[in-house]
Amino acid sequence: MFESRSDRRSQGRKQLRAERQAYLDLVARGVGTSEACRLVGVNRRTGHRWRYGRESQTKAGWQSDRGSAVRPSSGSARYLSQDERIVIADRLREGASQAAIAVELGRPACTISREIRRNRHPGSGVYRPYAAQERADSRRPRPKPGKIAAHPELRALVQGRLDLRHSPEQISRRLRRDFPERSELHVSHETIYQALYVQGRGELRRELTAALRTGRAVRRPRRQPGQRQTRFVAPMLMISDRPAEVEDRAVPGHWEGDLIIGKDSASAIGTLVERATRYVLLVHLGHDRTADHVRDGLLATMNTLPTHLKRSLTWDQGGEMALHHEFTMATDMPVYFCDPHSPWQRGSNENTNGLLRQYFPKGTDLSTHSPEHLAAVAAELNGRPRKTLGWDTPAERLAKLLAVTG
Incomplete structure (x- = not known):
C-alpha cells in the first residue's frame, strides 16, 4: 500500500507523479475518490481533477491535465471523440439544446441524446466529458461475454x-x-x-x-439480392431497360411469363400473359423444363401470333431462360428480366398463375394435361370478364386492340 505523505504542502505537478499514479491505481481497483485521496495524502479536489480532468490554458495553448489511466479514444469517426464530448459538456452548460449540439457536431440528434443519457453522472446528472470518455472506452473492447x-x-x-x-x-x-x-x-x-x-x-x-423448427445446427447465411451471381452466359436485359410503352399497357404485344410447377418439381406448364389485355397463352412442357425445351415451347407458342403482337417478354431469373438470347434471335422479341425476389414486377402473370391453380392444383402432376386441354383452359380464362378491363373479357379486349392497330 502506498504510504501517505506526512508533509501535505503543495509540491507542484512534477513532484506528485508517484502520488497521481498511486491514486489512479486505487481508483481502478474500485476505491472511492475520497478514500483514495486520504490514502495517497492529497487534497480531494486534486484527486477529483486527476480522475475527471480539467482544461488549463497555457502559453502553448489548451492542454489536458489528465492521468495515464485514460485510454486513448478510437480514431474511428463512428464513435464520438473526446473533443466532441468536451463540446457537448460545454454547450450543455451554456443551455444549448441537444438538437442544436447535434447540428453543430454533424451527428444525429439520437446520438447526442443517447450519449448524455448513458454517460452523465448517475447522482448529479451532470455530464462530465472525461468520465464519459472513460466509460465509453471501457465498454468498447470486444469480444464481450453474451x-x-x-x-x-x-x-x-x-x-x-x-x-x-x-x-x-x-x-x-x-x-x-x-x-x-x-x-x-x-x-x-x-x-x-x-x-x-x-x-x-x-x-x-x-x-x-x-x-428449433428448422432443425439446423448451423445458421444459413442469407445472400443479399445485390450479391446474386448471374446464372446466364448471355448478358441479360433488366426490367429497368424496358421501354416506357410497356409500363402504360397502351400498346399490345408485351408479355409476362413464368412457370407453374407440379408435384415434386417434376412437371411444369409455361404461362404467358399479355400486359394490355391480360390474354393468356399456356405452353405444354410435360416433365421437361430444361432451358432448350422451354425455348422450343415458347417459340412454338409465339409463332402462332402475328408480328405486331410479339414486342417483348418479361421473365424472372429462373434457369429455364438460360437460352433467352436464342429465343430473342428467333422471334426478334427482347427478354427483360425482373430483379431478384421481385414477383410484383410481373404482377399480371402472378395474378394469372393464381387463377390457373383452380385448374392445376398444387401438388398434382401437370404432365397429365395435354396441349389441347391447356388450350381449352386458356380459352376459358380469356372468356372470363375482368374488372380491371371494365368487365370486358381478355379476348374481347384483344380483338378491340387488333381492330385499332390493324
Missing part, C-alpha cells in the same frame, strides 16, 4: 423453453411478459439465435438446436 452466458437463471429459462420447442421469438416475448420488472431476464430472439449458432461461446447446449 448475456445468456453471464446470467445462469436466464440461461436455465431459455434452455427450459427450448426443450418445450418454443421458438426464440416466443421465448423472448414471454420472458418480457412474465418478468416485466427484471430487465436482466429480458433477451432478444437474435441473442438466443446467436447463443445457439455461434460456435465457441458455449452459452447453450448445441443439441438444443434440434428443438
Whole structure:
C-alpha cells in the first residue's frame, strides 16, 4: 500500500507523479475518490481533477491535465471523440439544446441524446466529458461475454423453453411478459439465435438446436439480392431497360411469363400473359423444363401470333431462360428480366398463375394435361370478364386492340 505523505504542502505537478499514479491505481481497483485521496495524502479536489480532468490554458495553448489511466479514444469517426464530448459538456452548460449540439457536431440528434443519457453522472446528472470518455472506452473492447452466458437463471429459462420447442421469438416475448420488472431476464430472439449458432461461446447446449423448427445446427447465411451471381452466359436485359410503352399497357404485344410447377418439381406448364389485355397463352412442357425445351415451347407458342403482337417478354431469373438470347434471335422479341425476389414486377402473370391453380392444383402432376386441354383452359380464362378491363373479357379486349392497330 502506498504510504501517505506526512508533509501535505503543495509540491507542484512534477513532484506528485508517484502520488497521481498511486491514486489512479486505487481508483481502478474500485476505491472511492475520497478514500483514495486520504490514502495517497492529497487534497480531494486534486484527486477529483486527476480522475475527471480539467482544461488549463497555457502559453502553448489548451492542454489536458489528465492521468495515464485514460485510454486513448478510437480514431474511428463512428464513435464520438473526446473533443466532441468536451463540446457537448460545454454547450450543455451554456443551455444549448441537444438538437442544436447535434447540428453543430454533424451527428444525429439520437446520438447526442443517447450519449448524455448513458454517460452523465448517475447522482448529479451532470455530464462530465472525461468520465464519459472513460466509460465509453471501457465498454468498447470486444469480444464481450453474451448475456445468456453471464446470467445462469436466464440461461436455465431459455434452455427450459427450448426443450418445450418454443421458438426464440416466443421465448423472448414471454420472458418480457412474465418478468416485466427484471430487465436482466429480458433477451432478444437474435441473442438466443446467436447463443445457439455461434460456435465457441458455449452459452447453450448445441443439441438444443434440434428443438428449433428448422432443425439446423448451423445458421444459413442469407445472400443479399445485390450479391446474386448471374446464372446466364448471355448478358441479360433488366426490367429497368424496358421501354416506357410497356409500363402504360397502351400498346399490345408485351408479355409476362413464368412457370407453374407440379408435384415434386417434376412437371411444369409455361404461362404467358399479355400486359394490355391480360390474354393468356399456356405452353405444354410435360416433365421437361430444361432451358432448350422451354425455348422450343415458347417459340412454338409465339409463332402462332402475328408480328405486331410479339414486342417483348418479361421473365424472372429462373434457369429455364438460360437460352433467352436464342429465343430473342428467333422471334426478334427482347427478354427483360425482373430483379431478384421481385414477383410484383410481373404482377399480371402472378395474378394469372393464381387463377390457373383452380385448374392445376398444387401438388398434382401437370404432365397429365395435354396441349389441347391447356388450350381449352386458356380459352376459358380469356372468356372470363375482368374488372380491371371494365368487365370486358381478355379476348374481347384483344380483338378491340387488333381492330385499332390493324
